[in-house]
Amino acid sequence: MTVARLLKDRYRKIFVSGGAGFIGSHLLDILVPQGYEVTAYDNLSNGKIEFIEQHIGKPNFTFIRADMLDRKRLIEAVRGHDLVWHLAANTDIIGSHERPERDLRDCVEATFNMVEAMRQCGIRDIVFSSTGAVYGSLCEDRAVSEDAGPLCPISGYAAGKIGSEAFICCYCHMYGLRGWIFRFGNVIGARMTHGVIYDFIHRLRENPDELLIKGDGRQEKNYFLVEECIEGMAFGLLNTELDDQKPCEIFNLGTDSVTPVTKIAQIVLEEMGLKNTRIVIEGTPRAWPGDQPRVHITVEKINRLGWKARLSSDEAVRIAVRRMLGKE
Template identity: 40%
Template sequence: MFDVVTGGAGFIGSHLVDTLVAQGNEVLVIDSLYAGRRQTIARHIDDYKVRFIQSDLLGDGWQEHLEGADRIFHLAADPDVRQSAINPDPTLQNNIMATYRVLEAMRLYAVPELVFTSTSTVYGDAKIIPTPEDYAPMLPVSVYGATKLACEALISSYCHSFGMKSWIYRFANIVGERSGHGVITDFIRKLKENPAELEILGDGKQVKSYLEVHECVAAMLFALRSRDTVNIYNIGSEDWIDVRSIAEIVAEEMHLPNIKFRFTGGERGWVGDVPRMQLSIDRIKSRRWKPEIGSQDSVRIATRDLLKAL
């Protein structure tokens, strides 16, 4: 099996590469290293188990390397929800245009399958929680969520127009080792700078679903058993946790028992934030997969792994 992973030096991408290499697959990673780090996959490159191309998908020169590929895992994206409300253009370019260029390269080089990592934010402020894949109307409240929904539409159109198959995964909050952004990373950074007080965006009552990255990768590969033209799955845990509880776990794991929490106030932590999110995973459970751990354990494991790496 010849797999291509865009964004394969990033957080989720590098864990996916670890698993694909362990399965004995031929793996090509394409990453600009804007957010990813070569060191996350360096051992595979040094062992000649992974070919690596440093390239921006908005540029050229990477497309011909797709010839003969069986499947593309397209994880490369601009994941910064907050920044997309300040300067939308990089998010539009790195999500929508980059995905279009991947699809065009697939069409030209006859790559038959695409796996795309989408997000729970495509649902916006969903009125049904847990939110199923067929929820409507999908009204994103962030530019980031809107770009991912646009990518899903492009992928569906290419699959139906050009005979491709795709798997679209709408993720909850994925956390764990090598993560470079998100609430846990933010809390650790803030507490390193000021161990006495922690600023928490919003009122701390935002509740969301979290899933540890190894569980996420396992779900991604498991769902490939489905063979429809477009296969859409939510991937997350079966529960949720509030932001204040996450702060308490991080403080506990950093051995800081007397932290003062300071809340910025408001239901949303930032423009585009979704205060309540839990995905229904009944569809992937019907295929006989479900996560072995929930949100609280995912957050605690991720916190420990991130602290070990410091």
């Protein structure tokens, strides 16, 4: 992890929504030891208290267990902060097919409450975690830039992120906020609670003789490590000046390579020491309703600014697998 202070001296008090989640807890692992005053706000529907327990009790850290839909509590909690790092969202992409209202409430309404709380408290700067899923089928067979459109989501998760981006952008133009929006590839590392790596490891622990790959086996996506994601967001924040004419900026964030799902299976099998496992490909076009099997995004914009992921997608996958297995 980088030794330099992540945000230098530009910010002192940082509010992290979704602070007990996968990305949020890793962000705390950087910010808290570096001396920033940090508040983590999380209802623990996706996050886990064990991810952040090492910080509880430290004088520069506050944990608030509360819901983003409780606007009054959110306003009280965010008051006095310099920066909002907005990570809270519904991350149960598969489960939201049965409960589509979660993407409306936990993404769009939560983000509206966040920017409205900022407006009422006089806080200007927000960093937002969006997703490459907003590009829908546009990115299935070609890599797309931030200018691609129209954005036609094929999942509730993507729709929720587009709605969230829209409220951030409009609050930036109407109420003087400044927004840095990052559309991720697939962020991976320790503490994952879902995703293909998580699924493969758990399936193989249950049955090491067979590994089912859902979908048609042609899936491929951009994977990068959680610490590189955080560093990329911080770099974009610190190196992009916003003003009244351009109060909001959008970046794709990830590596410049992709990893096929069959390669992920191979890496997991190698790291688990399994040599005789039979791989079964389900054969359906999509693994679940709303699945985006092939996601390709360009990261040239953030690269031109001066940031680039150090690891390839394949290298990141192997490291993440090893972390999930407790090997590093």
